[in-house]
Amino acid sequence: MRERFVSSVFLEYMLITVGSALLAFGLVFFLEPNTIAPGGVTGLAIIIQKISGIPIDITNLAINIPLFILGLATLGKYFGIKTAYGTLILSVFIRFFMNIVGPGYVGVEDMLLSALYGGVLVGAGIGFVFKAGGTTGGTDLAGAILNKYIPSISIPKLMMGFDLMIVAAAGIVNRKIETSLYSIIALYITVKIADFIVEDLNYAKAFYIISDNPHEIGSEILKTLNRGVTVLKAQGMYTGSEKEVLLCVINRSQMTKLKDIVRKIDENAFVMVTTVHEVLGEGFMKK
Known part of the structure; x- marks a missing residue:
């Protein structure tokens, strides 16, 4: 220490x-x-x-x-x-x-x-x-x-x-x-x-992933990128069906790999990517 x-x-x-x-x-x-x-x-x-x-x-x-x-x-x-x-x-x-x-x-x-x-x-x-x-x-x-x-x-x-x-x-x-x-x-x-x-300089990227194969994508992210994945419960307004949205925060260098994972498992997945200017906690910079 x-x-x-x-x-x-x-x-x-x-x-x-x-x-x-x-x-x-x-x-x-x-x-x-x-x-x-x-x-x-x-x-x-x-x-x-x-x-x-x-x-x-x-x-x-x-x-x-x-x-x-x-x-x-x-x-x-x-x-x-x-x-x-x-x-x-x-x-x-x-x-x-x-x-x-x-x-x-x-x-x-x-x-x-x-x-x-x-x-x-x-x-x-x-x-x-x-x-x-x-x-x-x-x-x-x-x-x-x-x-x-x-x-x-x-x-x-x-x-x-x-x-x-x-x-x-x-x-x-x-x-x-x-x-x-x-x-x-x-x-x-x-x-x-x-x-x-x-x-x-230390900004990260947050991915919101809506897919019919959320658990498969989440498991692959955990195994390949060693990043945590959070499952958010959601409901489609048009269809009324229940959905699971994956939230994952990664470093910029991992963006391409994550996109490849999603595309390989579900090429029709809906993905939103946002910039996160500060991330604190395990795997990221401590304040």
């Missing part, structure tokens, strides 16, 4: 490390050179650097201190440790990449490409950090705090509300409306990629 816990914690911190590296890479190589601010404290830090010359890693740490204290009080010590690590390692990676590119780095001249690639990298980085149960501070920490009280709205979507003001400020500081527009593109991509990693 202890070995499993240690392994789980190690994996979480590895995800936070990789996510922070991707986030820093996207900021330094694509977004910061063009003053594209995809929201967040890092986006605000880009704006502050444009105005005052203060490095973004210093601003990132300075703004996150009070947010970290609030997060520690609201979300607990375990979450606070992850956030402290994420905030610190992000600043380390930002400084590392800034030292690589050196002063005067102009980045990719095409602002659309910068917004697209920067948004993908930042979104992937944030998504991995969230997946590990941490944050890198800033608006993602504020989003995590709000998510505790509004769980129906994902953290990335909550972040978007905070980030829109920062996006607008980027255009004002750069004196170009195009900067705000490209920042909105980067912000949208960031939220979509982060949302995909947090919510959609």
Whole structure:
């Protein structure tokens, strides 16, 4: 049990490390050179650097201190440790990449490409950090705090509300409306990629199967796919006849095999397939 816990914690911190590296890479190589601010404290830090010359890693740490204290009080010590690590390692990676590119780095001249690639990298980085149960501070920490009280709205979507003001400020500081527009593109991509990693990467498929051979199909699913099958009692509205509906939740990789099982036993079976964004319990990810 202890070995499993240690392994789980190690994996979480590895995800936070990789996510922070991707986030820093996207900021330094694509977004910061063009003053594209995809929201967040890092986006605000880009704006502050444009105005005052203060490095973004210093601003990132300075703004996150009070947010970290609030997060520690609201979300607990375990979450606070992850956030402290994420905030610190992000600043380390930002400084590392800034030292690589050196002063005067102009980045990719095409602002659309910068917004697209920067948004993908930042979104992937944030998504991995969230997946590990941490944050890198800033608006993602504020989003995590709000998510505790509004769980129906994902953290990335909550972040978007905070980030829109920062996006607008980027255009004002750069004196170009195009900067705000490209920042909105980067912000949208960031939220979509982060949302995909947090919510959609582990989605499963639920099959509802209506057949004249339910027990034969169910037995074959149990034997071949090693997945549980639930029998639901139903009645046809038109015929009034009693029916047994099979419900089975599987991984995406098993979809083709399940369809083949149904087709082999009853090619006239009625099958409905829906996407399940979260499954907890035996055979699936534990919360």
